Amino acid sequence: MQVVSVIKRVPDEIKERLVENFGEVDFYFCHGMKEGRQHLKEADVLITFGEDVTPELIADATRLKWIMVLSAGMDQMPFEDISRRNILVTNVRGIHAIPMAEYAISMVLQVSRQAKALVQLEQGHQWNRRTPMKEINGQTMVLLGTGAIAQETARLAKTFRMKTVGVSKSGRTKPYFDETYSVDRMKEALSHGDVVVAVLPSTEETTYLLTEEHFRLMPSHAIFLNMGRGDLVASHTILQAIKENQISHAVLDVFEEEPLPESHPFWEEERVTVTPHLSGITPQYLPRGFEIFERNLQSFLNKKEDMENLIDPKRGY
Template identity: 55%
Template sequence: MNILSSAKISEKHRTRLRESYPDSTFIFCRDMDEARQHIDKAEILMTFGEDLTAELIGQASQLKWIMVLSAGIDKLPFRAISEQNIMVTNARGIHKYPMAEYAISMLLQVNRQAKQLMENEKANKWDRSVRMQEMTDKTMLIAGTGSIGQEVARLAKAFRMNVYGVSRSGQPVEYFDRIVKQDDLEVLLPEADYVVSVLPSTSETKDFFTYDQFRKMPDNAVFLNMGRGEAVREKAILKAIREGELAHAILDVFEEEPLPENHPFWQEENVTVTPHLSGVSPFYQRRALEIFEENLQTYIDGGSEYVNKMDITRGY
């Protein structure tokens, strides 16, 4: 069985995989340009997903399974994959710890005025008039109640927060006090001190948040987006910030990445910009490969219960 990887895998993980599965042939490549010469012989492909095209899928006549070593699969050529009946799994869930820590740390820096304090420190300025806020007993609304949203909710409970959620099903999830369906989002907005978006990229989540919705939130509300940039128009965020409908926006994802140097977000005092790194962790590859190995054993054993098997008709 030929297992091809177009994702960079560290040498220690390569060695371990080869030793653990001696009956399989692993072909590790630096990128898809190198991997394409082997794709016609590959039964399994490991990739970050953005390097796959319909043309490459057409060449992969032996391919049975694609393991996407990330959570997002929105860049995959779904039609070509579906036509060849190729199974897709991903690494959904491995981001929950770093992304939840990111969310809490960013909200704390806004509440405790970290930007201003660091500027004062650089200027040797002793100023005790900086206005501090607390997160304790506030209300957080999380759009997306999967593994990441649930971990954010768990940490929010340490601050005694009321935690609301929005999901497709509206079904109860641990650590959430209340969950509503997506169509009922506006019912909860007037109570939300913090809105955290961890929405994936699907047809249902594009332009999910609007300026009119920001107007329904309290004036002290903070909006944090670490899901997908297309969940909200950047013009809507900018307008809400400038007109005082939002107190602050924390943005890790954008409609265009990298964010252009001349983008107005960079200059807005009440916007925090980070370069799509909320999910970065030194344990990323290890956790992704743990999911791959569990599924690989299922595949070898002829099983059917795979971790994170995707429904590509939904795009997630």
């Protein structure tokens, strides 16, 4: 039984643990696909970020039975070839929940507690106690999306005694939400949002889902935070909402164009906070990804039952 990993810079600690816990398995930890390719012919299992798997590689890897993708997105996977060979695919869906939820709470607290203004006061050696502070306690957070990331964010928000309202396609009840609305009642939900957090994936239905009208419906003190996809709303719609005081602040981690061009007006807008698509970045990424792999390898060796995050290659998710 051979496992080939083409993930670069896997910490030694993780390698050693796997080797120790699975004596019957031969592991090849390779620095990328270029190095890993030579072992693919004999590989039963491939661990990859999913961006380097081609139809040719699948054809060569004649013994391959399972691909563990250490990513949540799998746009570049050749699912047709994989499906034809009945190769299992699992991913690390939900792995971004913890850092992204921490990002959301951190940024909402920062805006409420005027972090930018305080950094500027500090730079000027100015002791000014009149910078108005706000609490998040008691406010309503409306989350567009009710998946793993939204749930983790809502879980934290509820501890701060926020009311949590979720908006999803179905409007089905989900853990950590006080209320859930289906997307056709989104306007009603948005009108209650002291804080609106978008964590929607990019699909045909969510592309440019938010329009000027939606921002007009939000309370004028609302904070809008987008950490889902940049094409949920046009940049000029957000800029206009800020300039016309339809909302009080926008926190943006994703953009229509990334990197955000140096000349983009978002950078200069005091009430827009730009972060360079880092809400999901965490040093815990590989450790958590390999933990999921390890549990799945156990299941794989035991009759392949109960594997986590199993993907249907026909649908690609």
